[in-house]
Structure formats: structure tokens, C-alpha cells
Amino acid sequence: MANFPSNGSNAVPPYRRVKDYLVGELERGRWTAGALMPSEAELVAQFEVSRMTVNRALRELHAEGIVDRVQGLGTFAAQLHRVSAGLTIRDLHDEIEARGHHHDAVVHLKRAEPLSAALAPKFGLSAGSEVFHTLIVHHENGVPLQVEDRIVNPAQAPDYLKVDFTRITPTQYLLSVAPLWQAQYAIEASAPSAREARLLGLARHDPCLIVTRRTESRSVPITYARLVHPGAHYVIEGQFKP
Amino acid sequence: MANFPSNGSNAVPPYRRVKDYLVGELERGRWTAGALMPSEAELVAQFEVSRMTVNRALRELHAEGIVDRVQGLGTFAAQLHRVSAGLTIRDLHDEIEARGHHHDAVVHLKRAEPLSAALAPKFGLSAGSEVFHTLIVHHENGVPLQVEDRIVNPAQAPDYLKVDFTRITPTQYLLSVAPLWQAQYAIEASAPSAREARLLGLARHDPCLIVTRRTESRSVPITYARLVHPGAHYVIEGQFKP
DNA sequence: AAAGTCTAGTTGTCTATACAACCCTAGTCA
DNA sequence: TGACTAGGGTTGTATAGACAACTAGACTTT
Numbered sequence: 001m002a003n004f005p006s007n008g009s010n011a012v013p014p015y016r017r018v019k020d021y022l023v024g025e026l027e028r029g030r031w032t033a034g035a036l037m038p039s040e041a042e043l044v045a046q047f048e049v050s051r052m053t054v055n056r057a058l059r060e061l062h063a064e065g066i067v068d069r070v071q072g073l074g075t076f077a078a079q080l081h082r083v084s085a086g087l088t089i090r091d092l093h094d095e096i097e098a099r100g101h102h103h104d105a106v107v108h109l110k111r112a113e114p115l116s117a118a119l120a121p122k123f124g125l126s127a128g129s130e131v132f133h134t135l136i137v138h139h140e141n142g143v144p145l146q147v148e149d150r151i152v153n154p155a156q157a158p159d160y161l162k163v164d165f166t167r168i169t170p171t172q173y174l175l176s177v178a179p180l181w182q183a184q185y186a187i188e189a190s191a192p193s194a195r196e197a198r199l200l201g202l203a204r205h206d207p208c209l210i211v212t213r214r215t216e217s218r219s220v221p222i223t224y225a226r227l228v229h230p231g232a233h234y235v236i237e238g239q240f241k242p
Numbered sequence: 243m244a245n246f247p248s249n250g251s252n253a254v255p256p257y258r259r260v261k262d263y264l265v266g267e268l269e270r271g272r273w274t275a276g277a278l279m280p281s282e283a284e285l286v287a288q289f290e291v292s293r294m295t296v297n298r299a300l301r302e303l304h305a306e307g308i309v310d311r312v313q314g315l316g317t318f319a320a321q322l323h324r325v326s327a328g329l330t331i332r333d334l335h336d337e338i339e340a341r342g343h344h345h346d347a348v349v350h351l352k353r354a355e356p357l358s359a360a361l362a363p364k365f366g367l368s369a370g371s372e373v374f375h376t377l378i379v380h381h382e383n384g385v386p387l388q389v390e391d392r393i394v395n396p397a398q399a400p401d402y403l404k405v406d407f408t409r410i411t412p413t414q415y416l417l418s419v420a421p422l423w424q425a426q427y428a429i430e431a432s433a434p435s436a437r438e439a440r441l442l443g444l445a446r447h448d449p450c451l452i453v454t455r456r457t458e459s460r461s462v463p464i465t466y467a468r469l470v471h472p473g474a475h476y477v478i479e480g481q482f483k484p
Numbered sequence: 485a486a487a488g489t490c491t492a493g494t495t496g497t498c499t500a501t502a503c504a505a506c507c508c509t510a511g512t513c514a
Numbered sequence: 515t516g517a518c519t520a521g522g523g524t525t526g527t528a529t530a531g532a533c534a535a536c537t538a539g540a541c542t543t544t
Binding site (some may be wrong): 002014027029032033060181186187188189190205206207208209210217218229231232234235236 | 269270302305306417418420423428429430431433438447448449450451452459460473474476477478
């Protein structure tokens with residue numbers, strides 16, 4: 001007894017119908033946050049499908065954060081506070097090109113140096129160990145848009161210093177060398193340092209949007225970056241659905 | 243033949259073992275991006291589990307963006323460039339309490355007024371239609387942390403003006419009234435307005451982190467908020483995995 | 485040479501059944 | 515009163531089998 005689409009070709013599979021029904025009712029406010037939703041058995045009866053099908057629908061809704069499930073108790077409409085957003089980390093080069101603008105980069109620093117004590121704990125290597133350090137300013141149509149101050153773990157990218165960063169961005173290169181497996185970031189507003197202000201053509205008190213990001217692969221640090229943007233020209237945008 | 247944990251209690255279920263194996267090998271670089279990974283049949287043979295179990299493992303990895311699957315072709319290691327981040331939107335009250343600090347709010351404005359032409363396109367209602375407007379300053383241990391300037395659609399929250407916002411935050415209230423189903427946000431660094439600077443106890447040129455957020459339910463606008471934070475005290479943090 | 489046909493291999497989905505794990509309540513017993 | 519037990523309801527997971535849909539390459543036919 002294995003019947004489903006078969007007919008019109010673009011028919012929606014049963015597990016999808018169950019999901020769509022539940023999301024629809026949730027949107028219509030049938031169950032407010034925390035309310036008990038129908039049990040698997042009830043949905044089985046309502047849709048005349050097997051329990052595994054209903055289970056798949058509910059399991060996926062749970063994975064998407066739309067419902068909460070408690071074994072032995074039931075399924076509940078989720079509290080939607082802690083919703084995850086789609087803040088896509090895109091390569092700056094792609095981002096600028098996507099706007100139809102011209103991107104170029106100026107390399108101000110590119111060398112191996114001992115890791116400073118200030119950055120050692122943030123980066124995850126011991127102070128004094130040799131790391132690669134680049135300082136690059138990215139321009140959009142000639143206007144400085146980002147100062148990229150970056151520390152790289154030589155063990156993860158031994159050829160980092162040989163790359164021509166006017167042609168390929170560090171982000172692009174590092175993604176190709178080491179698979180990105182985890183990252184932490186922080187976003188803050190602050191005044192730029194004296195050097196950053198000079199590189200961006202700003203006054204010392206002009207507000208900047210600063211993103212710091214640490215990337216690691218298999219809990220080994222790959223890179224730590226401080227990205228400084230002039231507040232007047234840069235906005236991080238995103239959207240989320242539950 | 244339905245056996246699994248049963249023994250030690252904390253045993254990992256088979257579908258998890260398959261997932262962990264694949265993620266582990268992926269981390270070790272066994273398959274580079276785009277490479278063909280083992281088929282379901284091969285994993286069935288290797289782990290001696292049913293195909294549904296392997297299928298679930300692969301389906302979840304696909305949902306998590308770790309592998310790509312093509313019907314009729316196979317499973318491939320995903321390109322990990324376009325990784326999405328988890329930017330958690332938490333209620334400010336919860337956030338402050340979670341730090342073990344005291345939160346209080348001062349309501350500076352709370353009234354119905356016609357929607358200004360400047361905000362009309364951003365909000366999605368026509369200019370001049372009546373909306374609710376609140377201006378609240380949130381403090382952490384007495385220090386001003388956020389100016390919350392908010393427009394609310396009366397159709398979605400008719401009793402909004404009756405709420406005591408020193409006891410419950412607008413975010414909390416709105417989430418309880420209308421389920422949050424979609425939102426767009428923008429993060430930028432900028433100088434505060436004169437009034438915002440006064441409310442936060444800042445100078446006009448002190449950098450602020452400004453989040454603007456528009457929330458809608460079923461494509462009907464619920465609320466538009468401008469959240470201004472002193473750059474010196476506020477950081478948005480997050481992390482992401484592929 | 486081009487077009488159509490077949491086939492093996494792959495993923496997509498559903499079913500019926502089974503047992504485990506867990507939660508809560510009601511009842512039992514000391 | 516308090517501790518224990520039993521049972522009904524719920525979710526969590528696994529299985530074996532089945533058919534559908536799709537892909538790519540091999541093969542046949544025109």
C-alpha cells in the first residue's frame with residue numbers, strides 16, 4: 001500500500017501536506033506559543049497516513065524551530081523568541097560585484113610575525129608563535145569600504161603569504177584551503193583606531209561598524225579577522241523566518 | 243528486529259552514528275567540496291542498518307546544508323561558502339536578566355499618532371493612518387543600554403497602549419499577541435540623533451550600534467523598531483556552523 | 485550521425501509494525 | 515501522610531519492503 005503522488009506529477013507528498021497544514025494553522029493563530037498541538041495519533045487519523053509520515057513532518061518542524069516536542073508529553077507551538085536569523089557571511093568581493101560595482105584591494109601589510117599577547121587568547125595559539133598577518137583595504141568604486149586586519153594560522157594555510165590578494169580575497173582563499181566548520185563573530189559600533197581612520201579617510205570620532213570573527217576547523221584556529229567599516233557606507237542586512 | 247540503545251542507556255542511536263561518521267570524515271577532508279560521497283546502499287552495508295536509517299541521516303545532513311543530494315545521481319559534499327549564521331534575536335529583558343543584572347524601562351512616549359510619510363514606505367502602511375508609537379529607554383543596572391523607538395500596527399495589537407511597559411517589554415507583548423513569522427533587519431553604526439544622545443547620556447559624535455527591524459505576520463506589518471545602543475556597551479554576538 | 489529505448493544505480497517517499505523511553509495521574513499499600 | 519506501582523498516552527527510533535522519479539550511459543534503431 002505505497003501510494004502517493006503518482007497522478008498529476010506535481011502533487012505534494014503527504015508529509016508536506018501535514019507540514020503545510022500545521023504551519024498554516026500556526027500562522028492563523030490557532031495555537032499560541034506554548035499551546036499543546038495535535039498528537040501524532042490525531043494527525044494520523046486526520047490525514048489517513050502512517051505514523052512515520054506524521055512523525056517526519058513534526059520532526060522537521062521541530063528541527064526548524066517551529067514546534068517544541070517533549071517525549072511523553074506532546075508537541076507544542078514553539079516560543080519564537082530565540083529564532084535563528086539568516087545572516088549570510090558573503091565574500092566582500094562577491095557582495096560588491098553583486099551590486100554591479102567595482103572592487104579593488106590595496107595590501108598594506110603581508111608578513112609573518114610573532115603573535116602578540118593581546119591577540120593570543122582570542123586566537124587560540126600561544127603568544128609569540130609565528131602567524132601570518134595581513135592588512136588589506138577594500139574599495140568599492142574607489143571608496144574605502146573595509147579595513148581587513150587578519151591573523152592566519154600558518155599550519156592551516158602554509159601558502160597564505162604567496163597569494164595575490166589584489167586578485168583573490170583572503171576569505172575566498174581560506175575557504176578553498178580549509179573547509180569552514182565553525183565561526184564566532186561579534187558586531188559592535190566603535191570609533192576607529194588612528195591608523196584605521198587614516199586608511200578609511202575618516203575622522204577619529206566617525207562611527208564605524210566593526211565585525212570581529214574567529215574561524216576554526218576541527219577546533220583548530222584558522223583565522224581571526226577584524227573588519228572595520230565606515231558607518232556611513234555599510235549596513236549588515238538580513239531577514240529571518242521561523 | 244527493532245534493537246537500538248537498550249543496553250547502556252546513553253548509547254547513541256544508529257542514525258546518529260551514521261551522521262557522526264560522515265561529519266567526521268568530512269572534517270578530516272576525506273571528501274572535498276563537490277565530491278561524490280557513499281551511496282545509501284553502501285552505508286547500509288557498512289553500518290548494517292536499514293536503508294531508512296541511512297536515509298534519515300543523509301536527509302538531515304542535507305537539511306543542515308552539509309551535503310547536497312541529487313535524485314538519480316548521488317550524495318555530494320556541499321560547497322560551504324554560503325553559510326548562514328545564527329543571529330539570535332532575544333528579548334532585551336531576558337538578555338539582561340541572563341547576565342544576572344537588573345533591567346528597568348522608562349517610558350518617554352506612548353500614544354496613537356498618524357504615520358509619518360518618512361516611515362510609511364518602510365512600515366508598509368499608508369502615510370497618515372493611525373499607528374501606535376512608543377519610545378522607551380531600557381537600562382541595565384541603571385545604565386541606559388537601548389533607546390527603543392517603535393511603531394505598531396493597531397490592527398495587529400489593538401491593546402498595545404494599555405500595556406505597562408515597565409513590567410513587560412514590547413517585544414514580549416507583541417510576541418504573545420502576534421506570532422513572529424518574518425522579519426527583516428539592518429545593523430549599522432551611526433551617530434545618535436540629538437534626542438537619542440540625550441536619552442543615552444552620550445555626546446552627539448559617540449558611535450552607536452543601530453538595529454532597525456520590521457516584523458510582519460502573513461505579510462501584514464506588525465511593528466517597525468529602531469533600536470539604538472551605545473557602542474561602548476553593546477555587542478551583538480553569534481556563532482555559526484555549516 | 486541522430487534519435488529513441490533500455491537498464492542499472494541512485495535518491496524520494498510511504499507503510500505497517502515494533503519496541504523503548506518518558507511523563508503524568510490515579511490507585512495502592514505501608 | 516508518604517512512598518511506591520501500574521497504566522494510558524505520548525514521542526523516539528528502527529526495520530523490511532515497496533513503488534516512484536530521476537540520471538547517465540549503453541544500446542538499438544532510423
